[in-house]
Amino acid sequence: MIPVAAAQADDQSLYEVRRKIYPRAVGGAFARWRWTLVFATQLVFYGLPWLAWNGRQAVLFDLEARKFHIFGLVLWPQDFIYLAVLLVISAFSLFLFTAVAGRLWCGYACPQTVYTEIFLWVERRIEGDRVARMKLDRSTGPRKAALKAAKHGAWIAIALWTGFTFVGYFTPIRELARASLTFSYGPWETFWIFFYAFATYGNAGWMREQVCKYMCPYARFQSSMFDRDTLVISYDAARGEPRGGRSRSADAGALGLGDCVDCGICVQVCPTGIDIREGLQYECIGCAACIDGCDQVMEKMGYPKGLIRYSTESALANGWSARQIAARVLRPRVLAYSAVLAAIVGAAGTSLWHRAPIKMDVIRDRGSVAREVADDRIENVYRLQVMNTDERPHRFTLEVEGSEHLRHVELLSDRQPLEIAAVASEPVAVRVRAEPHDADGSQKIAFVLRTVDGDASRPIVIHEKSRFLVPPSLAHKDSHDGR
């Protein structure tokens, strides 16, 4: 035990009180990249639901009808695998980018970063930059109340628009817009618009870096993707130390100082409030604001840029050049991630390209094993769920392929040829008759669904396997049958 000195005893909280961070505005190459991505992602997010395609909303996830429309593609619950594939692709992209250059996603494209950037911009336009905001927060009076009201009003407006857009992916957005005029949303639409708006407002306006520090799981497992050759935002301590203020005309060498002028800009611009000069920390989201800030100061001082820069642990230790860093990018870890990613993207693309708009599920009737019919044959009953995900009707023929243990295999249906309306799913009851000749039990058969409209030379053909049951009692005929 640590000896406890009674005089030192002090009542202290075990929980951390959030220290409000006032990030200072910064411009530069990386800030421009971030704004480019803010515009690109938000243009897509806010704009996509308004696009029309074939007389319907181009991108609409219709949960009630269980149909996901993505331009020409209509995905059904049976296509759920594509969602899994999308998540796998996202995960491997994340692994790859992280292995190469750290938290690129966090710093530039993550919605938390993007919306915080937007909300910070609003905050800056209304309350001013860092120093003005700090001063405003310390003051009291009507001016503060007015500015705060204006800021929160603007934030809430953006948040509501975001919530509205989000729900617009699931409910036709034009109907939703008309419903907004009279405020006649359904209960779930109301809930999700306000919930999503609340989450946007709370996370981008209030929680900010707390989301990254305490809530985001990715922030905590990213380090397993890092290695000594991963590009991270690094302070070149060898060049910067010993830090210290000096006038622009002073000769740093003569003063025994490094290039760091200890201006504190890198700390002021940091959205998570850390000091990058202490090295890589888990709070660093890799936004490169400190690089932009420091480069401006270096320029003013007449020093070379890049005291804080994207570099790797190995490069800093060995003094490597950019060329030497680049040479280490194609290392086994990166190549492995790239290969897996390319394979999955290729497989998913091929599968999507060859995806047939027709599906069929075969359900053998469980109630009856088999029927005995005339001419020594046995009959099994099947229910085929034929799904036409195409946005036009189709006509089909149904056939059956038997196994070598069955003779005279025949399919009987009341609906030949079969017609299924556009984007519809219908149960079709069919009978299969066959004569078993040398085996009983379960025999392999397959149903073949073939389109007979459209391009006759390239019909869509669906094969679905099933089983034909031959009960032992029916496989060997009764000798007193008299047939």
Added chain:
Amino acid sequence: MSDFTSGFWGFYISALTLGGVAFCAYILVKMSRRKAAGDPDQTGHVWDEDLAEYNNPLPRWWVWLFWITIVFGLAYLWIYPGLGTWRGASHWSSREQYEGEMQVAERQFGPLYQKYAGVDLKAVAADPDARAIGQKLFMTYCTQCHASDARGGRGFPNLTDDDWLFGGEPDVIKTTIMNGRNGIMPAFGPALGPEGVRDTANYVRSLSGLGHDAARAARGKAHFTTYCAACHGVDGKGNRAVGAPNLTDAIWLYGPSEATIAETITGGRNIVMPAHKDFLGEARVHLLAAYVYGLSHPEPGRRVAAAK
């Protein structure tokens, strides 16, 4: 709450639940502050002489979330029945919720069925929309026995052939579905003995022109008149009032082989069609009856006019 065997268990559960919540609150208060000593970056726990634990404090707003859950939990226990015999301020019960949801569903889907209620069954059978609804109902409630193609199976009649055990008029079909049917054939094995059964089986086969032993059939005829004619009729054409099948056609509920017929005569049969009146309600049964009638009476589609 009548699920408890004695009043004690209600108190026991309430005490455990509330005690658990109170304990959580106590831990939250107790553990959020300490009389600190030394380095605030460490928790003050030391093991194996020098192994200290870093203090990685939880953000304080997270602690507020814990308080919110405690408040939520207490409010929940107040509103809903979670404490022993306490019914909750809202008097909520899963049964009432189920009944409420069923009523909502009835209001939503009822008009769909109601449109055809009271319309002549033959007209309903000719309506393609009604047939589509009927098919869905049939696929859900009837295929377990009568199969997806409605052609039945061993012991379950084929509904597409216009041969009926209890009658195929639309109203009779509806009565069958509403109230169910029970067709009983008694066991004649003890009365006839094995030889008598074989003789009778051969006679039954002769009725529909199947191959048979003429001598046995001749002997069987006498047995048939004595034991079978009461239900199946002297001519073997059956009796729909009791569900006795026609034995002179090529349609067999269990199979035409001598062995199968002998098995039927020896052990008797008991076929049951359950009643659906209370389960489905008359409006759905009406559509089902029309669908079943339409299976053997396909008609060109004519839509039923919208209800007045």
